Amino acid sequence: MADLTDAVERTYRAQAERLWHALVLFCGDREVASDAVSEAFAQAIARGSGIEDVHRWVWRSAFNIARGELKRRGRQTSGVPDLPAEVPIETVDLVRALAKLSPKQRASIVLHHYAGYSTKEIAGIIGSTSGAVGMHLDRGRRRLRDLLGDDDD
Amino acid sequence: MTDLNERLKGIDRLTPPDLWEAAQIKAEGGLTSPSTPSLTRRLAIIAASLAIGLAAVGLVMIAFRSDPSASRPVTPGRHAVENGDIWVKVGGGDGETAIYRVDPQSVRNPEAMWTDSGGTFGDTPVAPELLADDYAFSPDGSQVAFSAQEDQGSGEVPRELFVMNADGTGLRRLTSDRAYAGFPDWSPDGDTIAYASYRGTNYVPGCLGSSICPTDLYVIDVTGGTPSLLVAGDVSETTPSWSPDGSSIAFAEIGEDGVGAIVTTRADGSGRVELAPTGAVSFPSWSPDGTQILFLKMQDGTNHLWTVNPDGSGHHDLADTRTDTNFGRPLWSPEGDYIAFARPYAGVVSLWIIDPAGDRSPERIAGWPGFAGSPIAWRPIPAETMPSASDVTALVSSSGPSGDTALLTGTLTAENGCLAVSTVYVVWPAGYSLSEEKAGIWLVDDSGTLVARIGDEVQMGGGITNLAHAEPEVVGGIPSSCEVGSPDAYWFAGTPEAVIGSLVANGAADMEATRLPGIDAYRVCRVLALPGDFGDAGDEVVVFEEERVPGAGCIGSEGFQHVAVLRDGRVTSLSRRITDFDIKAWRVWPYATPDLDGDGEDEIAVALSDGGEDRRVWFFMLAPGGGGVEAVYDPQQPFTHVIGGDAAPLPRGIYCDGEGKARRIVTWVATGAGKLDVIETRWRLETFRVVFDSETTVHIEKRGYPDAGDVELCGSPVSLRRAYPSA
Numbered sequence: 092m093a094d095l096t097d098a099v100e101r102t103y104r105a106q107a108e109r110l111w112h113a114l115v116l117f118c119g120d121r122e123v124a125s126d127a128v129s130e131a132f133a134q135a136i137a138r139g140s141g142i143e144d145v146h147r148w149v150w151r152s153a154f155n156i157a158r159g160e161l162k163r164r165g166r167q168t169s170g171v172p173d174l175p176a177e178v179p180i181e182t183v184d185l186v187r188a189l190a191k192l193s194p195k196q197r198a199s200i201v202l203h204h205y206a207g208y209s210t211k212e213i214a215g216i217i218g219s220t221s222g223a224v225g226m227h228l229d230r231g232r233r234r235l236r237d238l239l240g241d242d243d244d
Numbered sequence: 245m246t247d248l249n250e251r252l253k254g255i256d257r258l259t260p261p262d263l264w265e266a267a268q269i270k271a272e273g274g275l276t277s278p279s280t281p282s283l284t285r286r287l288a289i290i291a292a293s294l295a296i297g298l299a300a301v302g303l304v305m306i307a308f309r310s311d312p313s314a315s316r317p318v319t320p321g322r323h324a325v326e327n328g329d330i331w332v333k334v335g336g337g338d339g340e341t342a343i344y345r346v347d348p349q350s351v352r353n354p355e356a357m358w359t360d361s362g363g364t365f366g367d368t369p370v371a372p373e374l375l376a377d378d379y380a381f382s383p384d385g386s387q388v389a390f391s392a393q394e395d396q397g398s399g400e401v402p403r404e405l406f407v408m409n410a411d412g413t414g415l416r417r418l419t420s421d422r423a424y425a426g427f428p429d430w431s432p433d434g435d436t437i438a439y440a441s442y443r444g445t446n447y448v449p450g451c452l453g454s455s456i457c458p459t460d461l462y463v464i465d466v467t468g469g470t471p472s473l474l475v476a477g478d479v480s481e482t483t484p485s486w487s488p489d490g491s492s493i494a495f496a497e498i499g500e501d502g503v504g505a506i507v508t509t510r511a512d513g514s515g516r517v518e519l520a521p522t523g524a525v526s527f528p529s530w531s532p533d534g535t536q537i538l539f540l541k542m543q544d545g546t547n548h549l550w551t552v553n554p555d556g557s558g559h560h561d562l563a564d565t566r567t568d569t570n571f572g573r574p575l576w577s578p579e580g581d582y583i584a585f586a587r588p589y590a591g592v593v594s595l596w597i598i599d600p601a602g603d604r605s606p607e608r609i610a611g612w613p614g615f616a617g618s619p620i621a622w623r624p625i626p627a628e629t630m631p632s633a634s635d636v637t638a639l640v641s642s643s644g645p646s647g648d649t650a651l652l653t654g655t656l657t658a659e660n661g662c663l664a665v666s667t668v669y670v671v672w673p674a675g676y677s678l679s680e681e682k683a684g685i686w687l688v689d690d691s692g693t694l695v696a697r698i699g700d701e702v703q704m705g706g707g708i709t710n711l712a713h714a715e716p717e718v719v720g721g722i723p724s725s726c727e728v729g730s731p732d733a734y735w736f737a738g739t740p741e742a743v744i745g746s747l748v749a750n751g752a753a754d755m756e757a758t759r760l761p762g763i764d765a766y767r768v769c770r771v772l773a774l775p776g777d778f779g780d781a782g783d784e785v786v787v788f789e790e791e792r793v794p795g796a797g798c799i800g801s802e803g804f805q806h807v808a809v810l811r812d813g814r815v816t817s818l819s820r821r822i823t824d825f826d827i828k829a830w831r832v833w834p835y836a837t838p839d840l841d842g843d844g845e846d847e848i849a850v851a852l853s854d855g856g857e858d859r860r861v862w863f864f865m866l867a868p869g870g871g872g873v874e875a876v877y878d879p880q881q882p883f884t885h886v887i888g889g890d891a892a893p894l895p896r897g898i899y900c901d902g903e904g905k906a907r908r909i910v911t912w913v914a915t916g917a918g919k920l921d922v923i924e925t926r927w928r929l930e931t932f933r934v935v936f937d938s939e940t941t942v943h944i945e946k947r948g949y950p951d952a953g954d955v956e957l958c959g960s961p962v963s964l965r966r967a968y969p970s971a
Contacts, residue, residue, distance in 0.1 A: 100264065103263075103264050103267070107260065107263060107264070108260050111260040111261075111263070112255045112256055112258065112260065115255055115258065116252060116255050121258070125260075125261055125263055125266075128260075128263050128267075129263040129266040129267045129270060130267075130270065131267075132263065132264070132267035132271075133266075133267040133268070133269075133270030133271040134271070135267075136267060136268065136271035137270075137271040137608060138607070138608065174255075174258070175258070177257045177258065178254055178255060178257050178258060179251075179254040179257070181247075181251045181254060182251050182252065182253075182254030182255055182257075185248075185251045185252065185254075186255075200248075201252065204248050204249050204252050205249070205252040205253065205255070232248070235248070
């Protein structure tokens with residue numbers, strides 16, 4: 092148990108910050124992100140054994156939990172992200188636009204363009220196939236370009 | 245989009261909170277109720293891709309076949325059930341007691357339903373009469389039977405059977421055996437309850453299992469009445485469990501020394517079969533699919549979960565409960581995909597689940613520090629109400645866009661015992677969204693058997709506004725050997741490769757595709773709008789995208805877009821490549837209009853939008869006889885509805901915003917030479933009132949109009965009335 096908790100804590104120290112940021116991008120809500128991170132790590136600790144890859148397990152659980160929480164709260168809410176002033180306005184706009192994507196498109200965009208995961212790794216996190224992730228990325232980017240009216244390409 | 249990464253990195257300016265301590269507290273605080281993604285029922289879907297080549301074009305057909313081991317035929321009207329909550333009794337003995345329910349798929353904390361002690365369990369209702377033992381749910385989960393002492397103060401302390409609704413209402417007494425009645429189990433048809441009963445006068449708590457008060461098995465109608473003896477013998481026959489087909493009953497025969505056997509008989513008590521292994525065995529439970537019997541067996545000082553085939557073969561040590569305490573019957577999930585049982589964890593009795601094959605380690609669901617908690621029943625919940633086959637026929641039929649009802653379209657054949665389900669699209673009107681639960685969207689074959697439902701992976705697909713692409717979750721048995729179906733045509737829109745044409749079941753899990761002549765020359769990589777009916781002449785409009793870079797599909801590159809008009813399965817009009825408009829997502833409002841430009845031929849105006857909050861509309865004018873796009877108009881206005889006017893001489897449109905309010909009226913007219921002119925600017929300003937149900941909600945400014953009348957506007961009937969300026 093102690094070994095496992097150590098492994099979970101090591102993963103926490105290495106991943107929690109990036110995971111939390113990714114979840115804020117995904118949900119636009121720091122509270123949901125914090126809940127998802129703490130719940131995912133709590134479950135990893137409580138699970139006791141049987142987690143082969145804590146890193147991957149925690150990312151998958153946290154995104155699952157966050158998605159479940161958003162679903163529970165209902166996505167009808169404004170889409171105005173709960174982000175303080177230190178976040179650049181371009182990022183706030185982007186988070187607002189991300190909120191209009193489907194959860195899988197949004198997760199794919201965040202996990203790829205922010206967290207740097209490959210489509211295969213993303214498929215493992217969001218429960219999909221790498222081909223489908225490629226599609227989510229393509230559609231998500233098109234939709235973002237649409238929403239943001241990008242003129243940089 | 246080159247700065248997407250940089251923009252995302254702006255979030256790094258935020259400082260995350262330190263959540264490690266919170267995680268530890270949550271983990272050690274006892275009431276952890278992890279979400280268990282592995283519990284999410286996902287029946288295996290085998291997606292077989294088959295490239296069907298016509299010329300150099302690869303078309304991918306995707307079909308689905310259920311995993312035979314996971315196949316679970318469901319018949320409407322029977323008890324099609326899903327996994328509900330697990331009920332757990334916490335406390336007991338001389339201490340406070342409560343019944344909790346645990347949702348194994350939720351992150352919600354377990355919730356106490358009833359308690360015998362106010363205050364300790366917060367606002368939980370104090371209802372000691374509902375705290376009992378041996379809970380058993382009716383097959384549809386609506387009622388629960390249990391064994392309880394009716395009068396704890398009496399010397400005989402008889403235990404009788406009671407039945408209540410699952411919400412605790414409607415409590416009624418079932419037996420009057422005046423000694424002991426326990427371990428009820430409902431017959432699969434829900435009409436009868438089998439139970440263990442001792443009817444002598446020697447009953448005292450704790451005597452069960454000894455020769456002082458041996459129990460026999462009885463059955464009783466759920467409405468009450470006189471019980472019938474099922475099985476009697478010298479030792480205790482107890483803990484009956486019906487086979488799911490209702491033909492047999494498994495139970496434990498236990499002698500005074502605690503040693504016994506798991507036994508099955510036919511439902512009338514005849515045909516006794518003793519199953520191996522014998523020993524200190526207890527609590528047999530028939531699996532929902534009827535293939536296994538689960539039971540507890542004491543070995544090496546602890547209780548183990550064992551399974552055995554109903555014929556006595558194939559016994560298997562599944563898991564160790566790591567305690568010599570017998571916490572009672574391990575539970576099958578109603579779907580049969582999990583087993584719940586109690587096992588201590590760090591000194592706390594916890595609820596665990598394990599898969600019946602034992603392929604994975606048990607997962608801990610929840611624990612209650614300081615309490616002895618054990619699962620008592622796993623509630624089945626009825627599967628979502630399924631429509632009749634006729635309803636589904638309507639859903640499956642490929643219909644045009646718009647309308648107030650969600651339409652299901654895609655590919656489905658169910659003929660001659662051959663069923664193939666492929667990509668399914670759901671179309672719903674603007675302003676609506678598909679609920680995440682997607683209730684009510686089912687596929688049922690001609691016999692009324694549920695074969696598929698839309699899974700929870702509905703996505704915006706194909707770049708089509710209001711068109712969701714879903715991979716159906718196959719939940720029913722699809723015959724693995726299919727006969728070739730009749731050549732009914734189904735429009736198919738796939739991505740990244742696509743076909744516009746007909747599909748015919750070919751006897752395998754895929755289907756033969758024949759592409760529509762006239763479109764087959766194009767490398768279609770995306771179907772942007774499925775064929776939609778319009779007009780009275782049987783015309784349909786389809787919008788598709790042609791691969792811009794050969795072999796690249798539509799992924800990563802913009803294709804060339806086309807609008808085609810079809811009649812009787814033939815292309816009657818096909819636009820040239822539309823390169824001036826970047827149309828992302830689509831909805832089609834086709835208008836059959838008379839000769840707009842005076843060239844002697846009727847034209848067709850098609851409005852396309854890109855959906856979302858930035859809806860814009862384009863109008864393409866096509867001559868039915870061919871000739872491609874004659875005119876295009878991009879008014880650059882957001883809207884949700886376009887009302888096509890048929891009030892000659894000119895078509896007109898009304899834009900409505902996202903809240904269903906009319907913004908303005910625009911009329912347009914073709915001038916020939918590939919252009920449409922907006923003519924509102926040429927008219928004088930007048931004001932019309934738009935009345936919704938007698939309530940004035942918006943004014944429409946409009947430059948002069950000769951008449952007005954009742955129209956449907958933004959989905960509501962509207963009266964247009966001339967309102968003369970007061971001054």
